[in-house]
Amino acid sequence: MHTLKRTSWAIALGLLPALVIYIGIAVVPIGMSFYYSLVDWDGLSDVRFVGLDNFTDILSDPVFWNAVKNNLIMMATGLAGQLPLGLLLALALNRAMRGIQFFRTVGFLPVVISAVIVSLIWSKMYGVESGLINQFLGLIGLDAWKQNWLGSTTWAMLSLSVTYIWQNCGLYMVIYLAALQNIPSEINESAMMDGATGWKRVLLITIPMIRPTIWVTVVFAISNSFRVFDLIYVMTAGGPAHNTEVMTIYMYINTFTNIQFGYGSAVSVLILIFSLIVIYGANKLTGSREADGERR
Template sequence: MQTLRGTKLAIFLGLLPALIIYLGIAIVPIGLSLYYSLMNWNGIGSMTFAGLDNYVKILGDSTFWLSVKNNIIIMVTGLIGQIPLGLLLALLLNRGLRGSGLFRTIGFMPVVISSVMVSLIWGMVYNTEYGMLNNLLGMVGLDSWKQNWLGDSTWSMLSISIAYIWQNCGLYMVIFLAALQNIPDEVNEAAELDGATGLKRTMRITIPMIRGTIMVGVVYSISNSFRVFDLIQILTGGGPAHQTEVMTIYMYNSAFLNMRYGYGSAVSILVLLFSLIVITLINRVGREKDA
């Protein structure tokens, strides 16, 4: 009995530093944001209690709902683009073809370079005057297809979504590749003996065996889509006319540009709630399919 208590104490003491760090960087900031969201505060003067007034104003603001719509666009395009493309690249690299190590490094490179650099690269690609995309269209005689890709509300969110997919696709490629390489060789050998090869083996054996990893990728992609900020802030600043503004930029503008820290904190709480609701729904759907 004494040994068991000593073991539990040792485990607790081992976890304590990580627990303290987690409380300091996650739980405490959330608690402070919740507290500030109930206040009117400009960051300098005294706070006054506002209750739920900030939340009422946010939910009545059409710009906020436009930012929610843009977040949903980023989330959906991220899921449609990043997960299947990352899985496809992982399946190709898992075949052990010559040069796969080099391609893996190239594919993962956008993940490790800074978002500022990614934004500058795609800003040059989309530039109206000297951008690579418009220049290529002109070279092949498609001048009528040239667009102000970031300044036209028709194309701006699509253009940002493509840059977002390019930036993060390599991460899911590496995650799925690691899962594929952990599939026992005996499984693939048994599948070949049963006549399951190529696409049939991939769809009926390989993908089901890494389904848990794919769900992790889906959850992370959703979570990441609600945190996107710097890419859009540098490319468009949320413009034109709020057409590319997402909730994090709406929160930033409210808190730091308009000096409404209580209002901005309320937005941050709503961002957290939205992401938790969507992730919970995805997890529930995944559990129902497993059942």
């Protein structure tokens, strides 16, 4: 018993520095955001308590709801683009072949490159006059297809979505690759002996075996979609005409451009609430499906 108590105290002491740092950089700022969301403050004048007025103004602003819509588009982009592509890359690279480590590194490289660098590279590719995409279209005789990709209300969000997929699919590739390599080889060998090969084996054996990992990446993709900022800010700054503005950019503009710290804090609180609601719904959905799978 004494040994167990000493071990518990040692564990608690070891966790204490990390806990203090987490409280300082996560819990305290969240608490401060809740406080400032109830006041009107520009950072210089006296703090004036306004209650829920900031939230009322935000929820009645059509620009905010447009930002919510764009966040949902980014979430759909992550779920329908990054996850399937990451899984396909993992399946393609989950084999013994010459140079496989090089291809895995190349697949993961966009994740470790700075988001600002990624944004600048893709901004150059989307350029109107000298952009790689428009130059390629002109080279193959499709000049009519040339677009102002980042300046068009029709194409800007789609262009950002493509960049968002390219930047993050490597992360899910690595996660899925780790899950695939944990599948016992005996299961794959038995499936092949039973005639399950190719896509049939992937659908009937591989995907069910890594289903828990897939649910985890679903939560990751949803969470990341609510935190996207630098990629969009560098490429379009939310334009044209708020067409690519997401909630984080809406918060940034109102906080640091319009100097409304109370209003911006209220937006951050709403981002947190929306994120928790969507992630909770995803967890409930995945939990119920896992339970159904176990009953079967």
